[in-house]
Amino acid sequence: MKVVGFLMLPAGWFLALAAIVLFAAPPLRAAFVLAGIAVEALGLILAFRAHLIPREEKR
C-alpha cells in the first residue's frame, strides 16, 4: 500500500505536466490538472493509511 501510494503521487504530477503540454484549451487543461491532483490525493491517503501504527506496536 505504501509503495502504491508513493507511486501515485508522481503519477498525478505527470498527469498535470502532460496536461500543460498536450492541451491548449484552458477547460481541458484544467480538467486534467484537477484529475492529476485527485490522483495525488488518493496516493496521499494511501501513504497516510500505510503509516498507521499496527496495534501490537502501540506502547
Added chain:
Amino acid sequence: MAACLFFIFLVPLAAAGLALMNVGLGRSRSAGHMMMASLCALAVAGLAYFVCGFAWQGFIGGPSHVLAVSGKNWNWIAAEPFFFRKIPFDGSAASLVALFQIFCVGLAALIPLGSGADRWRLRASCLSTGMLAALTYPLFAHWVWGGGWLAQLGVNYGIGRGFLDVGGAGTVQVLGGLTALAVTWILGPRRGKYSADGMAPAIPGHNGVLVLFGCVLALIGWIGLNSAGAILFTGGEPSGAALIAINTMLAASASALTAAFITKIRFGKPDASLTANGWVGGLVASSASCAFVIPAEAVVIGSVAGVAITFSIEWLELQMEVDDPGGAISVHAVGGIWGLLALGMFGQFERPVLNVAGDTLPSTMSGFVSGQWLAQLIGVATLLGFVLPLTYGVNRLLNRFYPFRVSVEGERQGMDLHELGAGAYPEFVTHTDEFLPR
C-alpha cells in the same frame, strides 16, 4: 538596495522564532538538544547551500540547463559555479538573492525539527538538513524563484503569470512541511503517544512563554521575508512594503484569533499552543500572496488558515496517528498550500510583475489574471507529486545507513542527557524517572 538589505536582515528573526517555538513545544528534557539541533541545522544548511545549493538554484536570468519539450524551453536546473564563485558581491541582484536564500534555506531546515522533537538524533537531523539544502530546496526554488519551468508557465503556455510565490509559502514552508511529514513517518511516534487501547494522550509542550515569544519574533522575520521576496522575485518597489507588512500582520492576527475562538468553543478555554500554531500558520499563508491582495482579503486568508490548521493538527494526530509535537506539518504544509491557492483565488496584479526573462509583464486593467489559479494548482501538484516522494526517498535512504531514531533508553532519558550529556535546566529536576535505579 538598502531597503532590500534591511528586509533580508530581518529574516533570521523568523528562524529564531521557529527555533523558540520548537523548543517550547517539546519536552523539557530535550530543550537544549532542540536548540542545539536548530543551530546545527542553520549551520549545515548555510554550508550546503554555499557548496552546491546556490549553483543549482541560481537566479532569474542566470545560466541554466534547459529541456526542449514540444518547441518550448523548460528551464529545470541552474548552472552556476559551486562555492558562490562568480557572484559579484557589489549589491548585484545575484548577491542579494544568495544572501536572502542562505537565510531561507536555514528557515526551511528548521521546520522538520519540530516534528522530530524528542526522538530525532542530532547527527541524523544534520544529514537530513544537508540533503534538503543541497538538493531538494535548490531544485524547487529554481523552478519558482530562479526562472524555472514553474515560473515560465505564463510565458510559455499563457497560464496566468506563471506560478507565483512572493515570500516562500511553497518554496520554504510547504517544502519544509512535507519534509517534516516524511521525517515523522520515518521516525514514528514518541513512546507512550499511542497506546494499545486506542488512546492518544496529549504530551503538552514544556514552555508556553517561549512558544508565544517565538510568535512575536516570527512576525518580524516574516515581514522581512515577504518584503524582500516581493522586491527580489516579483519586481516590487520598497514602497510596497507597507501593504505587505499590513497583510502579513492581518493574516496572522485573523488566523490566531480564529484558532483561539475554535479551541475556546470546543474545549472551554483557548489553547495557547494551537493559537500560536494558528499565528504562524497565518504568517505562512500570507507569504504567497501578501503583495497582491488587499487587507480585507488577507483577513479572509488568515481566517481560513486558522480553521484549516486547527482541524488539521487534530486530524493528523488522532486519525492519521502522525505524532508531530511542533504541529509543523499542519502549520507549514497545510497553511502554505492554502496560501498558494489563495493567491490564485484573490490575487490582483495592478502593478507590473517581474517575469522569468528579467523583464516586467505589464499590469492588467482589472487586476485579475485568468488562469493564475491553474498555475498555482500546478505548483501545488509539483510539491505533492515531486517534492514529497523525493524528500521521503532521500530521508529513507539516509535512515537506512544512519538510523534517525534515538534508542529506547535515550528517549526515556531525554535527548539532552543522552546526546549532549547535560540538561537545559540543571537547577531543577522535572522528570525524576531517569535517576531512579533500575
